Structures are given as structure tokens and as C-alpha cells.
Amino acid sequence: MTFVSTKLSQKFSTPLIIGNITLKSRVLQSPLSGVTDLVFRRLVRRYAPDSMLYTEMVSAADLHYRSALSKLMEIDRLETPISIQLFDCRPDFLAEAAQKAVFEGADTVDINMGCPVNKITKKGGGSSLLRQPELAALIVRSVVEAVDIPVTVKTRIGWDDHEITILDFAKRMEDAGAKMITVHARTRSQGYTGNAKWDWIRKVKEVLTIPVIANGDIFSVENAIACLEQTGADGVMCSRGTLGYPFLVGQVDHFLKTGEYLPKPTAIECLQVAKEHLQGLWDYKGIRGIRQSRKHMTWYAKGFVGAAALRDRLCRIESVQDGMDCLDRAIEHIESNKDVFAVINPEDMAEMIAMKQ
């Protein structure tokens, strides 16, 4: 059982101010490439009406060289508050892309300075900007000049254990005009392994005046409270904990605001949401959506007798009907099976995801 201290509950009952915008929630849904598309975000939004959501990261170079707006940055007017996340290392490309993000309806534009993937870092984007703080600051200044909406940065604590540069880096981002910084408390070389080093977030919080959002290893309400107590951060961002579990951001937000747990969804409720997710991906992306849905479907299928067999089947679905049939059969199986674990535990989910990587 977790309790919210008076100090924390007072802070979380006040809005989060990012430059000229005000958010009613201090719990955010992270950008996740290959995951946080319009379909997934609609599900998160249903349970977390006030939280900032993020698109998947969008290449500023792609936006520059192709005239059509990327589908990745397509947003729905009902989604607000929503941030479009961009990546590249060229200040002019990013400034131009940020203007397109404004046109699309973004409430903020976020610059990705944390992606560890070689394909991105080799071209100077993502976490490699941690090694080029002057260029990173120039990027922020250029984007700030180009748009009227707040510009924010999401980054890591450093390149590796020998190069933890976040304190100087974060200060430079603030001085350049960033209105909020999200710190994923891992180094680039950690990827997604090992523990997030929340202590560094506390140190960042001590040196900045703009809001600092804590990110890394938030898989449950308890993790979120522990992180916020330890770091003093202004908000918390949920990430892998939301894979197959679009309820998490809303659950954390509700607990922080009320001190009460929302009831955890039953396995059947999770599979019903999986069905909506599948249908949404089919409607939005057609057969490509079905291929993308396979990983999502396996993330939902967890915590009941027969889940492993269901996952095995779901990762091979070929059509929306195929997936719906599998999910319907699983729902019937659970309804008629007394040995069911009625509640999905997000930490089990995290373990499963970690095993997959």
C-alpha cells in the first residue's frame, strides 16, 4: 500500500505550467516509436483525460525532403494536450519541422535528445546531441525562434557511466529557451537495461527552474510515487509500463490527485481494449496496422491461464478477423475458467517486455 505525502499531493493538485500552457495533470505518456500512434493515444486519452501525450518521434529531415506531412505527426483536435516530438541535428530542419508541428495543432514541440539507436545517433541526432551540447543549445534556440508554442527537450543522463553530463546539458537547454525537460535516467550505453538512476533527476531538479519530468522504470503507481518522492520532479512520464496497458497514466494521475487506487482492469477488460486497439489499427493503417498490432496484442495477453498460448497465436495473426477470433475465444475461455488471475499486474508486463528485448 502506497501513500502520497502531503507535500506531494499538494504539488500534484496544482497545474503543470510549460511556458504559456497549463496542464491539469503532471503525469505524462511518453513518446514511443512504433507504439504511440493516433490509435494508441486515443486509448490512453480515454483513461487519462488531462495528461500530455506525445507522438512517435518524427524525422525533421523526412519532413524537409518530402512535401507531405508525415502520418506519424497526424493528430486529432480532441487529443490536446499533445506534443509532437521531432528528431534531427540540423537547427534549420528542426525549426522548419516545428512550424509544421504547429500547423498540425501541437501544443508543444519536443526535441528528441535521448534516442540511443545507432541509425539515429550516427547521423548526429537523438542521444548523440548529449555529446554536442553547443549544437543542442543552438537547436533549441532556433526552434524557439521559429514557433510560439513551448519547446521542450527529452534526453538521458549522459552517454555512458564515464560521461554523465546531464547537469551541464540541462542547464544549457534551459538557458537556450527550453520550457521543460524530461530526463530518462539512463545513459545512452545502458539502452533500456539496468536501473534508471533517479538520483540524477533529483540533481537536475536542484539546478533548473523550468519543470523537470522524471522518466525511467515507472511501471506502477508505487514506482511513480517512489520516483517523485526521491527526485522532487515536477511530473512523471510513463513509458514501457503502458505497453499493452493504456490504463497506467490515468491510474497514476488518479492516485496522485486523490490518494486512492482506481480498480485494476480485469483480464477480460484488457482483452476488450486489445480488441478495440486491433480494430483501430486496421481502420487507420490497414494491413500494415495488422502487422504492427501483433506486438501490441501479445502485450495485452498476460496474467491468466492460457495467456502464453494466446500470445503465441496473436503474434501470427494475418487479419483483423483472425485477431478478433483469437481474442473472443480467449475472453470466452476466461469467462468459463475459474483459475483465472482476474487482475493484470503491470510489473509482470514489464518483465515480459524486458525478456523480449
Ligand SMILES: Cc1cc2nc3c(=O)[nH]c(=O)nc-3n(C[C@H](O)[C@H](O)[C@H](O)COP(=O)(O)O)c2cc1C
Ligand atoms: C519501443 C520504444 C520506443 C521508444 N521510442 C521513443 C521515441 O520515439 N522518443 C523518445 O523520446 N523516447 C522513446 N523511447 C524511450 C521512452 O520514451 C522512455 O524514455 C524509456 O522507455 C524509459 O522509460 P521506462 O523505463 O519507463 O520504459 C522509446 C522506448 C521504447 C521501449
